[in-house]
Amino acid sequence: MNYMAEAQQCEELWEIQCELRAQPQSSPCHLDARSSCSRAGVGLIIMRRRKIAVAAAFCLSFFIGTLLNLLCAPVGFHHHQEQRRLQDETDAASLRPLLQQLRERYEEVLRYRDHRATPPPTSARLLRPLERRLMDLAQPQPKWESNKVKRGSVSPALGNNKIDVSLRSPRLGCQDIRNGSDVRYLGSGYTKAVYKSLLNGSVSVALKSVDFGGHDIQNCVRHYGTLEDCYRLASFKILKEMILLQRLQHPNILQLYGYCYQDSNDISDTLTTITELGSPLEMIQLLQTPWEDRFRICLSLVRLLHYLAHSPLGSITLLDFRPRQFVVVDGELKVTDLDDASMDETPCISHTDCFLEFPARNFTLQCSAEGKCQNMNEKRNLYNAYRFFFTYLLPHSAPSSLRPLLDVIVNATEYKEVPHAVVAEEDYRCWPSYHHTGCLLSVFDLNEAKDVCRSHSQCQAFVWTNQTTWTGRPLVFFKTGSRTLVSALDKTTYLKLTG
Numbered sequence: 001m002n003y004m005a006e007a008q009q010c011e012e013l014w015e016i017q018c019e020l021r022a023q024p025q026s027s028p029c030h031l032d033a034r035s036s037c038s039r040a041g042v043g044l045i046i047m048r049r050r051k052i053a054v055a056a057a058f059c060l061s062f063f064i065g066t067l068l069n070l071l072c073a074p075v076g077f078h079h080h081q082e083q084r085r086l087q088d089e090t091d092a093a094s095l096r097p098l099l100q101q102l103r104e105r106y107e108e109v110l111r112y113r114d115h116r117a118t119p120p121p122t123s124a125r126l127l128r129p130l131e132r133r134l135m136d137l138a139q140p141q142p143k144w145e146s147n148k149v150k151r152g153s154v155s156p157a158l159g160n161n162k163i164d165v166s167l168r169s170p171r172l173g174c175q176d177i178r179n180g181s182d183v184r185y186l187g188s189g190y191t192k193a194v195y196k197s198l199l200n201g202s203v204s205v206a207l208k209s210v211d212f213g214g215h216d217i218q219n220c221v222r223h224y225g226t227l228e229d230c231y232r233l234a235s236f237k238i239l240k241e242m243i244l245l246q247r248l249q250h251p252n253i254l255q256l257y258g259y260c261y262q263d264s265n266d267i268s269d270t271l272t273t274i275t276e277l278g279s280p281l282e283m284i285q286l287l288q289t290p291w292e293d294r295f296r297i298c299l300s301l302v303r304l305l306h307y308l309a310h311s312p313l314g315s316i317t318l319l320d321f322r323p324r325q326f327v328v329v330d331g332e333l334k335v336t337d338l339d340d341a342s343m344d345e346t347p348c349i350s351h352t353d354c355f356l357e358f359p360a361r362n363f364t365l366q367c368s369a370e371g372k373c374q375n376m377n378e379k380r381n382l383y384n385a386y387r388f389f390f391t392y393l394l395p396h397s398a399p400s401s402l403r404p405l406l407d408v409i410v411n412a413t414e415y416k417e418v419p420h421a422v423v424a425e426e427d428y429r430c431w432p433s434y435h436h437t438g439c440l441l442s443v444f445d446l447n448e449a450k451d452v453c454r455s456h457s458q459c460q461a462f463v464w465t466n467q468t469t470w471t472g473r474p475l476v477f478f479k480t481g482s483r484t485l486v487s488a489l490d491k492t493t494y495l496k497l498t499g
């Protein structure tokens with residue numbers, strides 16, 4: 001039964017491989033998938049992690065073992081066979097989470113790739129000098145590179161994640177990488193390593209690929225013991241990043257010049273992307289640069305965030321938003337690491353599901369009638385930009401005439417109105433309160449309520465109760481947060497938003 005499940009899994013992953021290569025259903029790829037996977041189930045588990053030769057030897061020994069078993073039927077042999085079967089079952093079970101992750105990442109990549117909107121074509125007339133130099137450099141893409149389907153080079157139980165994206169000219173490829181010189185290590189993160197290379201002696205680019213010595217691969221191999229499968233999993237991140245770089249075109253998003261699939265470390269079709277080169281962002285250095293340069297970085301970031309909030313793929317959030325995800329190109333900030341970007345808006349049933357948590361403060365956003373947290377992606381980006389960039393880069397040594405304006409920007413406090421809602425708990429005491437455990441005060445109008453909230457350090461929200469004192473002054477409940485936001489027809493809640 002387990003062998004049958006294994007065979008089914010094998011078939012599914014082959015199907016993925018064929019799909020990625022855009023092979024039609026009746027193609028040899030799909031037929032091969034079925035015949036490969038319907039072979040002896042016992043052999044499949046071995047074939048996934050070892051070479052076919054090993055699997056064949058195992059099948060042979062299995063066959064001989066069965067023969068001997070029939071002839072002799074010794075009790076010990078039965079025992080040995082049972083042990084091996086149990087071991088195989090354990091191995092298969094331990095790899096299941098890896099297969100699940102592979103499937104999820106594969107589906108994510110397809111979602112980004114198949115999203116309808118396409119970037120506008122750029123007229124060759126508008127090409128800047130660097131692009132013209134790249135155009136001179138780019139070789140016509142060899143046909144084999146986009147159509148190549150290498151059989152037998154990957155484990156039959158695992159889909160290869162080779163995927164081609166259409167790129168505007170100029171497109172660079174493997175040949176250009178091979179002709180590169182002056183290759184130098186630039187940096188690495190959890191998953192990828194980045195190198196600088198000088199192509200054709202004229203254009204410097206960044207080459208990005210999976211780092212075989214990086215934490216991601218090392219942790220995965222330690223856990224699952226299979227380098228090839230772990231490589232495939234990690235390379236989905238580069239694949240996703242490449243698709244996003246191609247789909248999102250903006251001066252503050254690094255430009256993708258091309259990519260290359262080549263065999264490396266005994267793994268077929270490993271992916272390297274070729275992008276615009278930048279300088280890693282060093283916050284300490286940046287703090288020492290003139291105010292105008294720092295202002296330029298902040299302006300780049302604002303322009304980028306505006307584009308991401310209204311991108312052709314919808315509102316995109318950068319889940320991993322730290323200075324190291326950005327580089328500087330000619331004084332402009334550009335995002336380079338897009339593998340943690342997401343275009344999914346958080347689903348919700350009530351406002352409490354739209355809770356955005358940061359170390360220093362939290363927000364509760366509105367849940368729309370369609371069951372999506374409204375503007376959550378944009379809000380996450382904005383607050384991260386505020387806490388990682390604006391607070392450090394803008395105020396220090398700013399021109400004195402701009403200071404009042406900057407104070408307003410950096411300390412901007414506005415209130416978001418949530419009609420028909422009340423914060424059920426999250427009370428604090430104040431004086432002179434009309435409530436013995438909460439802060440219930442009378443105010444003249446909404447502006448006074450905002451001023452009161454601003455003057456209380458605990459206050460993060462207030463509820464307009466629609467009740468008044470005997471003089472007719474409205475009563476307002478001041479609250480420490482808005483996690484316990486619930487519906488209440490006759491009340492309105494105001495949430496304090498900073499940044």
Ligand SMILES: Nc1ncnc2c1ncn2[C@@H]1O[C@H](COP(=O)(O)OP(=O)(O)OP(=O)(O)O)[C@@H](O)[C@H]1O
Binds near residue numbers: 277327
């Ligand atoms: N185009 C580029 N030019 C110069 N340096 C770059 C470029 N792209 C990336 N880098 C440097 O390489 C580092 C690693 O790249 P990247 O962030 O894509 O890898 P990662 O494994 O996803 O990292 P993380 O663990 O931060 O997610 C970056 O922190 C950056 O300093």
